[in-house]
Amino acid sequence: MSDLLQTPLSAWHRAAGAKMAxxxxxxxxxxxxxxxxxxxxxTRESAALFDICHMGEFTLRGPGARDALSRAVxxxxxxxxxxxxxxxxxxxxxxxxxxDLIVYCIAEDDYMLVVNGACTESDFAALxxxxxxxxxxxxxxxxxAKLDLQGxxxxxxxxxxxxxxxxxxxxxxxxxxxxxxxxxxxxRTGYTGELGVELYLPWDKAEALWTALLADERVKPAGLGxxxxxRLEVGLPLYGHDLDDTxxxxxxxxxxxxxxxxxxxxKGADREVREPLVALSIPGRRSARHGDVVxxxxxxxxxxxxxGSFCPSLGYAVALARVAAAHAEAPTFVVKAAKVELEATxxxxxxxxxxxxxxxxx
Numbered sequence: 001m002s003d004l005l006q007t008p009l010s011a012w013h014r015a016a017g018a019k020m021a022x023x024x025x026x027x028x029x030x031x032x033x034x035x036x037x038x039x040x041x042x043t044r045e046s047a048a049l050f051d052i053c054h055m056g057e058f059t060l061r062g063p064g065a066r067d068a069l070s071r072a073v074x075x076x077x078x079x080x081x082x083x084x085x086x087x088x089x090x091x092x093x094x095x096x097x098x099x100d101l102i103v104y105c106i107a108e109d110d111y112m113l114v115v116n117g118a119c120t121e122s123d124f125a126a127l128x129x130x131x132x133x134x135x136x137x138x139x140x141x142x143x144x145a146k147l148d149l150q151g152x153x154x155x156x157x158x159x160x161x162x163x164x165x166x167x168x169x170x171x172x173x174x175x176x177x178x179x180x181x182x183x184x185x186x187x188r189t190g191y192t193g194e195l196g197v198e199l200y201l202p203w204d205k206a207e208a209l210w211t212a213l214l215a216d217e218r219v220k221p222a223g224l225g226x227x228x229x230x231r232l233e234v235g236l237p238l239y240g241h242d243l244d245d246t247x248x249x250x251x252x253x254x255x256x257x258x259x260x261x262x263x264x265x266x267k268g269a270d271r272e273v274r275e276p277l278v279a280l281s282i283p284g285r286r287s288a289r290h291g292d293v294v295x296x297x298x299x300x301x302x303x304x305x306x307x308g309s310f311c312p313s314l315g316y317a318v319a320l321a322r323v324a325a326a327h328a329e330a331p332t333f334v335v336k337a338a339k340v341e342l343e344a345t346x347x348x349x350x351x352x353x354x355x356x357x358x359x360x361x362x
Contacts, residue, residue: 007053008145008206018223024118026054029223039226040312043192047151048222049213053206056120056141058113058127065109065135070262072130073103074249074270078261080105085172085187088257089249090123091266096245099123100237102189104174116239130265145206149213150196152356157216158186158197167361180208191227193234193355232318233311235279235349241290242277242306242320251276253349275303276328279351280319280344282335285310287317293336294321302327305335311351318351319344
């Protein structure tokens with residue numbers, strides 16, 4: 001445990017009684033004494049605050065940055081305007097996903113990239129090798145903190161703390177403001193399916209903002225356990241489980257996002273579909289787990305579960321599974337979980353449809 005990286009809030013989490021565990025090389029809070037279900041419900045009904053400081057952030061700026069980055073990632077940057085951000089992929093030559101990431105357009109030829117914590121070093125190396133050597137590209141992860149405020153009351157809380165309105169902020173839009181005399185980027189994005197923001201600020205300002213937000217009685221802290229159940233309910237993939245370097249964006253259902261006109265690494269191959277992800281509904285509370293075998297009712301092995309959990313907002317379990325294309329349209333499956341077989345029905349995503357992420361703000 002002593003080798004794990006610490007966020008600026010690690011001591012706070014321990015003092016609050018959080019259950020801590022290794023995640024992507026970091027010492028992270030999985031849940032607080034209230035428990036995962038309570039934190040999940042808190043996010044769906046009010047507002048919850050997550051420490052996501054383990055994520056990685058890079059900056060790229062200078063003449064030619066847009067064109068160079070367009071050849072390195074799948075994002076269509078020609079249509080990405082300043083003040084907006086976009087989800088997409090860093091691919092290998094075979095179209096496999098090295099990571100999923102968000103690109104922020106700060107200004108013309110000025111970008112910030114946000115990547116998964118476990119992939120920070122490898123992503124930086126891959127991107128550096130694809131970008132011109134004279135183009136300034138910097139890993140700012142060590143000095144950048146990230147807090148996620150999520151839930152239908154998140155904007156009410158944020159505006160009370162920062163003293164200004166963010167009602168004009170569109171989905172996947174962002175604005176730079178200040179907090180405690182330091183820069184703060186407020187991004188209307190998240191990983192829960194609810195209205196919310198992701199907040200980027202200097203590492204040494206994180207605890208002050210964390211404390212200020214939690215001073216509002218409408219907010220409670222939440223750990224990675226609730227973050228996982230929340231994201232799965234709305235069908236958002238997790239890198240290393242639902243996404244990996246041997247499968248393409250099209251297999252994960254993101255073929256429609258591959259609109260980048262540039263000749264980026266992996267282009268063309270990223271549309272191949274051999275083992276698509278399918279969404280499964282499983283009656284009851286017993287859930288499938290990553291790695292469980294998925295079979296047809298006649299016993300034919302069809303694929304494997306990539307993510308599974310009981311979903312508090314739904315009252316039953318769901319799963320994402322990678323299934324051979326020949327079997328992907330089957331209406332029902334059997335999941336061979338530990339000591340039991342679970343009946344599963346193929347359904348459309350998202351599992352949970354009442355999220356407020358895209359809600360219009362007035």
